[in-house]
Amino acid sequence: MKYFRWFLKLLIIGILSGAVIIFAGYFYYSKNLPDVTRLKDVRLQTPMQVLSSEGELIATFGEYRRLPLKYEDIPPVVINAIIATEDSRFYEHFGIDPIGILRAMYIGLKNHKFSQGGSTITQQVAKNFFLTPERSVGRKIREIILAIRMEKELSKEEIIALYLNMINFGSRAYGIGSAAYTFYGKQAKDLTLSEAALLAGLPNAPSAYNPISYPEKALSRRNWVLHRMLNQQFITQEQYDEAISEPLNVGYYVPKIAFSAPYVAEMARQFMYDKFGDSAYTDGYKVYTTISKNNQIAANNAMHEQIINYDMRHGYRGPEKTLWQPAEKAWNNTEIAAALTNYSCYQEICPAVVTESNTEQAKAILNDGKTVTINFDGVKWARPFISDNQQGALPTTVSSVIKTGQLIWVKQQNDIWMLSQIPVINGAIVSIDPENGAIKALIGGFDYNISKFNRATQAIRQIGSTIKPFIYSAALDKGLTLATVINDAPIMRSNAGSEVWRPKNSPAIYAGPLRLRIGLSMSKNVMMVRTLRAIGVDYAAKYLERFGFPHDNISRNESLALGSASFTPLQVARAYSVIANGGYLITPYLINKIEYSEGDLIYQHQPEIACKDCLIESSYKNENAETANLDNVEKVAQSNEQEEPEQEKLRAEDNMLLPRADIPFRQLINPDGTVNVDKTTISKQDEPTYAPHVISNEVAFLIKDALKSTVWGDRDNQWRGTASRSRSLGRHDIGGKTGTTNLSKDVWFAGFAPHLMTTVWLGFDDHRRELGRARQNIYNDKAPTTGEAGGNLANPIWNNYMQQILKDVPEESEIKPASIISVLIDKKTGLLAPQPNSHSIPEYFIEGTEPTKYATKEVGTKVTDEQGVTSELF
Structure with missing residues (x-):
């Protein structure tokens, strides 16, 4: 009994001491821990999207590919696969799994290091949002404290949704929404059981189980997940048998750009970075530009076609590089492939190395390893470039233009491979709505x-x-x-x-x-x-x-x-x-509106418009x-x-920035630098600004x-x-x-x-x-050379662009101001015409500036003025 009493005392002292230690440790490690309620409004790192006025994707900016989903948008098969894989007692525990923790502690003591965390899904959310990835007892205790607090403040649905939107699936895909698109090119709601199981197995080791790099390991991991789902009774034996027999069928899908507008995308990116800093790339902004898909595609086509045409008119400047001379030993395919890795395709113009060349055709290897044939039709344009103002004679054979061992540029046109080159000339197009600057x-x-x-x-x-x-x-x-x-x-x-x-x-x-x-x-x-x-x-x-x-x-x-x-x-x-x-x-302005990742509108541009319908008496009286x-x-x-007449003062915009530098973003940013997404803060104007x-x-x-x-x-x-x-x-x-x-x-x-x-x-x-001179008809040696000018170089681009844009736009009549009058004048003198005839023409005048004298008329060698007085010319 004596020993029993001593044992009981020691037990009580141990329990009390343990309790004191636990409470002391709790208070020590809980100091300065973040407020878990912040997770209710967490901002996941989501890339910025630059969109057209129609909502078509132009570009994305940001390291993480993420498509955040709400809990109700995540299919049950995905949730069940994750729970079976990561935390089978997720719905039963209060944030921590004692069995998992004991297992991790045992393995850690045995191996003299903590290699396993025994973490629940809740703990992983706490670690990823609030803590560092270090493996230590102190960090583990903080993780446990945060997990318990999270279970009190958040529902299980909120926690699992955070987890599935946060975790890394590999290949820069963060969150189940992005992973579904990256590996299967589909939305998460359309994932099959087999696909969901594969994705659920990736977060444990995204690089090791990457289905593109290591398909066998990924297949084994997927089958293990399916087995876990069967054991946890999430699926039936029949479903298991069907899913495990399916091949991986994975691919690598990136966000599809609707059309090319890289200079627009960069303008939008720079603007957003100037306003939001690095958070522009992580806070999921959707930047709607004023760019129209049809207009941009038409502009791209018109500019590209004319620049290529100009470049061909002025002759072939020769190969990009000569890798070996025809008399030297030819390079093998490995050496050729290594040389081509330093070059990329530009506007469908790709690098290639000539491996054979004779009078009728040449063969060349592209940077993707494909061999193509270039016939004479593909080189007959290639007059030698002599200077900007002079070109040589048309070629007569293929081998006189391209030779074995040359690194050249080629493009495919109408199923024919043609010799090409990267243009040196450049150009620009700006197309705006003159009524509001879009x-x-x-x-x-x-x-x-x-x-x-x-x-x-x-x-x-x-x-x-x-x-x-x-x-x-x-x-x-x-x-x-x-x-x-x-x-x-x-x-x-x-x-x-x-x-x-x-x-x-x-x-x-x-x-x-x-x-x-x-x-x-x-x-x-x-x-x-x-x-x-x-x-x-x-x-x-x-x-x-x-x-x-x-x-x-x-x-x-x-x-x-x-x-x-x-x-x-x-x-x-x-x-x-x-x-x-x-x-x-x-x-002019480029940014129409900006939305936050959840679709909240945080900025709407209010352009100054041309008041064409205003009944304003002009302040510009003609005093002369x-x-x-x-x-x-x-x-x-x-x-x-x-x-000069008094004019309305203009803003000082000599160095105009786009979008305008005075956009009122101060209404959108809180004093602490966070974005205010309350729609009531958006600047609205009931009346237009002129x-x-x-x-x-x-x-x-x-x-x-x-x-x-x-x-x-x-x-x-x-x-x-x-x-x-x-x-x-x-x-x-x-x-x-x-x-x-x-x-x-x-x-x-x-x-x-x-x-x-x-x-x-x-x-x-x-x-x-x-810009020089060249034959407009490049295949005719007798055609005269013509100087490049605005009329034959820039105007055709405008015509090509407008031909596409105005195809379905009805012709409009101009509405003339009330003070504009039409007067019949003499074509030669500009004075009033006595009567309509072949020498007269109507002309517009501001009322009060029209001519008051009549043109004289010639009769033989005599001229008669408006009073009828006739005099001899000689």
């Missing part, structure tokens, strides 16, 4: 993987004749009209001690006095210079700023008339939108109307010192109508505009302007169509290179 399509270069430089927003290039509509707008606001006659004659200016300046037309053809409309449509340079002199360089330069052109980029000398100023394609598109929308300076009918346009310069009115509706209407003449020219076909190629569209509601800089280093076309304004630019990144 960017519908954007291309920043031939291939984003070759060059990430975004030429649409970053390339500052000389604008050439594309500037003329803006200077003529200034002239109309100064008092000229579309009927004002300006002399199309050579100009020479020579100042003492300075070089003689002789601006020339291109081509150098001069027609004498012409109306302003004709001068704009035919892009007469000397007429533009005379107009600039008439209104004053300073006046014109300041006027250009109304269109959003940056002050520092505007040259302030007479070369401004010929387009010496430099702007980005985006700035040009924005400026032309002012003409297209009736005089309003809209702000009395000069509009002067016989000598130079007299207009007398009014240069007059103050863009600044920068030129009058009347001036915008006149210039827009004149730009239609660049397409259709004179109704009697007595002259053609520089954009006459656009007649192929068969529409009279389109217009635009070509632009070609000195030596054809930059070519442009900017044009409008219903609800769309599109700018196209092409050139070399090397400013020293000119």
Whole structure:
């Protein structure tokens, strides 16, 4: 009894001591533990998605592939497979499994290290969300404490959903939603028993059981999971027998990009990173852009086709590299494959190594190991490139172009393998809605993987004749009209001690006095210079700023008339939108709305719109109307010192960023940096915000109508505009302007169509290179060479793009302002026509600026004026 009493005392002391130790340990390890209730609103690391305006996927950004699912969206077969595999007593325990813990402790003491955790699903959730992966007693105790707390605060359904959305299944797939798509290309709800069992076996060792890398191990693991499910009575023997007999049937599926828009995706990524930092890649944002799938695909096709055509016209520049000479020992397939690993395909143009070549055909190995045959039809275009302005003769055999041992570029076209090359020329397209600034399509270069430089927003290039509509707008606001006659004659200016300046037309053809409309449509340079002199360089330069052109980029000398100023394609598109929308300076934007991962709207863009339907009396009164009918346009310069009409002040947006830098994200971010997804915080506007009115509706209407003449020219076909190629569209509601800089280093076309304004630019990144000359018909040695210009290089891209976009869009009539009147004028003089005849034509005028004098009529050698007085010409 004595020993029994001592034993009892020791037992009580041990129990009490153990309790004290447990409580002390609890209080010690529970200090500073996180609040598990945060898991109710946990933010799983989910990639950012960039989407089109229709919701089509453009790009994803983020290390983790995850498609979070709600508990009710996870099929029972997946839940049962995970429970059978990871935690068979999940629904019975209170967060920890004592048997599992004792087993892990025994193995740890036996092996002198803790290699097994004995963790429940709840413990694994606690560890992954709150703790480090270290294996120690202290971390294990914290894990247990957190697991018990979680069981008190969260339901079993919430815990299992967290687990299945969190765990790593391998191949960058996190969560069951992403794993189902990555390995089977389907949604989790469509998984079969066999598929669910395979996925349930992966989290234990994602790399070791990867079904793509190690299919045999994955199959064995899947069968073990099915066996566990049978033992736990989750499935019947019949289901087990059927599932275990199925093959793996796995693949590797990545999120399917609906269409290519890499420069758009990068703009969206940079914008999101600037606003949210690294969390932009993990918080599951859905960024809806303004890009239209149809517009972007059409732009891609148009730009790609023309760049390839240009590159072929200017000749073959030779192989990428020569691996061995024909007389040397040929490389084997292993050596060839190693060499090709350093090259990738660009826009369906792929690297290949020539292994055989003769007069009629050549054989080449692609980077995927496939051997292709190139016949003469695939090389007959390949004139040798001599310079940008000169190409050699057409080839006569295959072996004269490509030889054994050369690393070349090829592409498949109409089932024929053709010799190709990576273009050096680049281009940009910006297509926007002129009424609100939404960017519908954007291309920043031939291939984003070759060059990430975004030429649409970053390339500052000389604008050439594309500037003329803006200077003529200034002239109309100064008092000229579309009927004002300006002399199309050579100009020479020579100042003492300075070089003689002789601006020339291109081509150098001069027609004498012409109306302003004709001068704009035919892009007469000397007429533009005379107009600039008439209104004053300073006046014109300041006027250009109304269109959003940056002050520092505007040259302030007479070369401004010929387009010496430099702007980005985006700035040009924005400026032309002012003409297209009736005089309003809209702000282009790319981000339409942003949603949080669960679909909560956290930002909706509110664009400034062109108020075309507003009944606003124009504040741009023409104070120089009395000069509009002067016989000598130079007299207009007398009014240069007059103050220009009061204008609405514009925002300082010289260095425009997209989207606008002043987007009110401060309403979306809490003081602690977290995102506020309460929909009530979204900035809403009951009334629309209108863009600044920068030129009058009347001036915008006149210039827009004149730009239609660049397409259709004179109704009697007595002259053609520089954009006459656009007649192929068969529409009279389109217009635009070509632009070609000195030596054809930059070519442009900017044009409008219903609800769309599109700018196209092409050139070399090397400013020293000119676009040169080439035969437009590359297969005809007798065809003349033609200089590359805006009309034959940029305009066809615009036409191709618009042909696809306007296919089902009805033609629209222009609504003219009430103060615009139509007057019959004489074609030659621009004065009033006495009567309709072949020498007269209707012309638009701002009311009060129309001519007041009649044109004289010639009879033999006599001329009769409007009062009937006749005099001899000689």
